[in-house]
Amino acid sequence: MDLSAVAFYVFSILIIGSAAIMVFAKNIVHSAFALMFTLAGVAAFYALLYAGFVAVTQLLVYVGGILVLILFGVMLTTRGYFEKVRTRTVALLPSSIFVAIIGALLIAVFVTTEWSKMPLEDGQVTMTGLGELLLTDFMLPFQVTGVLLLLAIIGAVLMASRARYPQQRPHPDNPGHPEGDPKGPQEPGQDPQQSADGDKGSG
């Protein structure tokens, strides 16, 4: 067994183990931290396949972005971070049938597919080819994704800033804030002291 095979199995165990912890942990913060190891392990898989750019993007987007957001969400929502999440078995029969069908399908696909194997070349440059493809053959999907992300950002800013201008834009149908949140959603850092105090009180 060469070194990359050893690394593959080590990271497989890491991914499966941390995913199991993520699913079965009683504490939601433990689940979130276990998710970090799953995501980082997947990034290591990409790196083993010489897909360096994808690996690093996986780290940056999922670990650096989404996981931090999840942790923030878990810790800042009301009493979320020390509330125990009870994991118990519900609907045992339907779910196990469903899982069995999905698993059988996956195994069937895995067995029947002709996997085309390519020899890995050391130190392949993935960045340049990827960039060229994105700006030539896949220009339209690339641009559409960009517009979609822009829309998401504008939507997020709009949702975050709506509650801050109630007097300037009176709304006859909807005078109060519908969510019933006294503080209202805040932009990050606009008034962190307030949210920090709130945390102190609940913690």
Add this chain to the structure above:
Amino acid sequence: MQQFLESFLPAGPVVVFVFSIIPLMIILIYALFAIWLERKVAGHIQDRLGPMQTGGWHGWAQTLADLLKMIQKEDIVPAKADRFLFKMAPFIAFAASYAAFVAIPFSSGYIGSMIDIGVFYIVAITSLLSVSIIMAGWASNNKWSLLGAMRTAAQTVSYEVPTVVTILSVIIVTGTLNLMEVTEMQTGNAFLGFLPSWLIFHSPFMVIAFVLFFIASLAEAHRVPFDLPESESELVGGYQTEYSGMRWGLFMLTEYADMLLLSLVGATLFFGGWNSPFGSFMDGPVWGAFWMLFKGMVLVFVMMWLRWTLPRLRVDQLMNLCWKYLIPLSFVNLVLIALWEMIF
């Protein structure tokens, strides 16, 4: 470098091991020196001498003595803390910081890995740092720790944006993410006949880019005026409040390693990395390592200097500075540098 090691070391794995712990040796020696330097700089700026006794000459062994004291200390885990996460957090923090040194070209003869995504990898792997700080803060089960950790994470995530955008504006000029190739592009004296062809002299906007990058890297390294995560007067010790002994020492080491990392990235992107400022005079792999670390240490010294010069920002001022000034400025600067590249 690898061939050089193979010439006198026995087996392949040993070579790989020695090859990969070179940055660790640099970090450890640098940390001992930098902590001493920080005290001396602080002392002299405040018109006192700093440590003078330990070791004889200007207290040079003070950090060593502190290290020995720290190793002997009891490793205390609070009773209500989450033991596993509490113990793991310092290691993840240092691993994230150390992993980033892989892509740093210490000299023309030594870089951990010639990956083509270099600086992008550095940005990505250091994002593990904020996760590990949240882990430390949460696992301590202490309000100060948690608040400090939240502040740190918010600060790091926000200031990643201007850092990445200024790095991107340098990448537009170089056309490669590999820091070794970025450094090789800056060899020679191209500008006005005598200025070294470092990227900072490339266009006036590069100076702006460097200033923005430096401010953002101060915030990423949690240095004054952005040291809110551990502002003693407000949060006791921030996320490290409950840590003691060598675990606290690891956080300290991570912090100094992070400073060096950002300074080295800044030195590589703007000040020619391992290139000598005198053209081919004092050039070569060994001098390269000297110049690289020297440039990094100059930036580290500026960080220390600022610490005793500027007052700390408030949280809202910190976020305002980032989102309302640094990010728009860095985007405008990115466009200007791109235009400069198109025109000239």
